[in-house]
Amino acid sequence: MPAKNPFIDFAQDATAPALDLVAIVPDDNNDLVTVVRKIRVGVGGDVKLVTSQGTTVTFQNCYSGEELGPFFVARILANGTTATGLVGYC
Structure with missing residues (x-):
């Protein structure tokens, strides 16, 4: 059974908490x-x-643990990216 989300009906804008991580x-x-x-x-x-x-x-x-944003990102390029363990907030 999925966890109950009391925030599901809150307005989602660019400054709201992320709904998911990728x-x-x-x-x-x-x-x-x-x-x-x-x-x-x-x-x-x-x-x-x-x-x-x-x-x-x-x-x-960028340092380990740094958070970049908020801004909307469509792609992370392999050529030129040396940081690893990247997680996106969506």
Whole structure:
């Protein structure tokens, strides 16, 4: 039986808590299954991403445990991303 969620009917906007989390595998050719609004870095390094509007940005020298965002991310690129253990908040 799934856990009861007393917040299910609350308005969901860009600043609301994430409804779900997704493990991110960087990929140069494919978008994420779901656009995410924040990224947690497991092991530090660079994160190269493409926003939902198509802008490519590299966040250099991210530290372990750092959270990037909020902004809408469509893809994490493999070429240019050295950080690992990435988790997306959606």
